[in-house]
Amino acid sequence: MISLISFYGSRGIKLVRGEGQYVWDSQGNRYLDAHTGHGAAFLGHRPPKVVQALKDQLDSIMVTTPSFPSESMEKCLSLLNRILPSNLTNVYFQNSGTEAIELALKLAFKATGRSELLAFTNSFHGRTLGSLSVTWNPKYREGYSLLDVRFGKFNSIDSADLVSDRTAAVIVEPIQGEGGVKPSTSDFLREIRRACDENGAALIVDEVQSGFGRTGRIWAHSSRGIEPDILTAGKSIGGGFPVSLIAAKDWIVKNLKGGEHGSTHGGNPLACAALYGGIRTLLEDDVPLKSGRQGEKMLGALREIESKLIREVRGEGLMIGIELRIDTGSIIRDLQSKGVLALRAGRNVLRLLPPYLVTDDDVDILLKEVESALIDEQSRRGLG
Numbered sequence: 001m002i003s004l005i006s007f008y009g010s011r012g013i014k015l016v017r018g019e020g021q022y023v024w025d026s027q028g029n030r031y032l033d034a035h036t037g038h039g040a041a042f043l044g045h046r047p048p049k050v051v052q053a054l055k056d057q058l059d060s061i062m063v064t065t066p067s068f069p070s071e072s073m074e075k076c077l078s079l080l081n082r083i084l085p086s087n088l089t090n091v092y093f094q095n096s097g098t099e100a101i102e103l104a105l106k107l108a109f110k111a112t113g114r115s116e117l118l119a120f121t122n123s124f125h126g127r128t129l130g131s132l133s134v135t136w137n138p139k140y141r142e143g144y145s146l147l148d149v150r151f152g153k154f155n156s157i158d159s160a161d162l163v164s165d166r167t168a169a170v171i172v173e174p175i176q177g178e179g180g181v182k183p184s185t186s187d188f189l190r191e192i193r194r195a196c197d198e199n200g201a202a203l204i205v206d207e208v209q210s211g212f213g214r215t216g217r218i219w220a221h222s223s224r225g226i227e228p229d230i231l232t233a234g235k236s237i238g239g240g241f242p243v244s245l246i247a248a249k250d251w252i253v254k255n256l257k258g259g260e261h262g263s264t265h266g267g268n269p270l271a272c273a274a275l276y277g278g279i280r281t282l283l284e285d286d287v288p289l290k291s292g293r294q295g296e297k298m299l300g301a302l303r304e305i306e307s308k309l310i311r312e313v314r315g316e317g318l319m320i321g322i323e324l325r326i327d328t329g330s331i332i333r334d335l336q337s338k339g340v341l342a343l344r345a346g347r348n349v350l351r352l353l354p355p356y357l358v359t360d361d362d363v364d365i366l367l368k369e370v371e372s373a374l375i376d377e378q379s380r381r382g383l384g
Helices: 048-058 071-080 097-112 129-133 157-162 186-199 220-224 269-284 287-302 329-337 360-380
Strands: 015-019 022-025 030-033 090-094 116-120 149-152 167-172 202-206 230-233 244-248 310-316 319-324 343-345 349-352
Touching: 030 360, 048 269, 071 090, 071 269, 090 097, 090 269, 097 129, 097 167, 097 202, 097 230, 097 244, 116 157, 149 157, 157 186, 167 186, 186 202, 186 220, 269 287, 287 310, 287 319, 287 360, 329 343, 329 360, 349 360
Parallel strands: 116 149, 116 167, 167 202, 202 230
Antiparallel strands: 015 022, 022 030, 090 244, 230 244, 310 319, 319 349, 343 349
């Protein structure tokens, strides 16, 4: 009997259907989804424009490589012009966020001729060896031979002093996800940008989780007044279909030669169709605006909850973290029993990543159940 290697603990339910902001398990129970596959279903489950684009593509061709440009890719590149920063004119497609990070690091090494990297405390960029090297949590990195990385303190402008003429790239999340849903400050990112410019290092901005409208803007870094040299995006950009990308400035790619990178499935017709449908959804349904409005309501209401278990509520748009004084496990299980799926960020941060489709009623339900779960936990602990 073949069994799956288990890197994740089971949640105890089998999800069999999803629609919009909801999922159903094999017993017919409905859940408001604030987990969304680690944020991948931010556009909702089965977003219509993505589903239709995939169906149309399945009726023509499923498999090509970038050696054979497809109509699907051409349409996708055309729409990317409308959402990518104007100076990031060079794009390559990959299949996952961690692959996009790997390529971003390779490009930085090639462009600068250097090998040292700077990342930050509580960073998370993926679990393949390059992306793992710039992921801070020691429990993920222990036992592996990794790249040459220094870690600065996140949100400390003094970290800019660690950038030198040996630094190939600085990699940073505008809002740390796995590391606790911690927004960066504008001053911090501007100092890092200045240090990169002065030392000839590339600035990689990882928007795999924070990007594509989740924070109320298409890209979270845009509210901080900086420009990346390389941008990475993934998760929600294809409506949950596996696709990622890097976008880079000209100086990053000018010395590349044929064969220095490749991907069998990167930019395949189905992935490009999904991304095309995702970008249409983003633009035509005012996704950033809706996300920003509902996120503002949620954050405001969560900050009004009086609980001895809450240390801090933080986030932007619909990327929200509730830092608790306890492990989040019991709260996540209680929420699931109440019909809400959530996830953790680290040990003690309850992370909420609902789709932009959540209605006022959904937000009210989510707030009520979070407060109820906290009250239940306080009672179990005898905290009144």
